[in-house]
Amino acid sequence: MRIELTVNGTRREVDDVWEGESLLYALRERMGLPGSKNACEQGECGSCTVYLDGLPVCSCLVAAGQAQGREVTTVEGLADGEELHPVQQAFIERGAVQCGFCTPGLIVSTHDLLERNPHPSDPEIREALAGNLCRCTGYEKILDAVRSAAESKR
Secondary structure, eight states: OOEEEEETTEEEEEOSOOTTOBHHHIIIIISOOOOSOOSOSSSSSOTTEEEETTEEEETTSSBGGGGTTOEEEOGGGGSBTTBOOHHHHHHHHTTOOSSSSSHHHHHHHHHHHHHHOSSOOHHHHHHHTTTOOOSSSOSHHHHHHHHHHHHHTO
16 A cells, blocks of 8 residues: 655655554655664564654554554654754763664653653653663663753753
8 A cells, every 4th residue: 555644844655555564664664764763563662752743652553554644753853954953962962872772762752751841850751751761771861861952942
């Protein structure tokens, strides 16, 4: 089947999508957007988090056909051309990127948090990122990055 959707502000058509194909697969393999990661395929780790019509979702759990006519924003779409979004920049500056597998989902989740709550407390940050697993860090540098991104928005 063919799906038509808007990805990172650009209208896209994707052919030969099979019924059980995930949005994550379509983004990575059919549209060449490798930012969202395929880690668990069960919605448990958050590595594949993207926006679907402005709401964060685990793209491994969304059938590609469900994105028909909808708007998707990936971690790549947060940047403004070559200029990184302040959340992306904060993750780099604060050393919150280890192996990088969890990073795209953490960045999208952080972006969503700061859009809803520009000045979150530490418990609010922890709650917002609870669906994102990182196997490399103790999360402290990730929390530092979120705090830094929040501060840059002030």
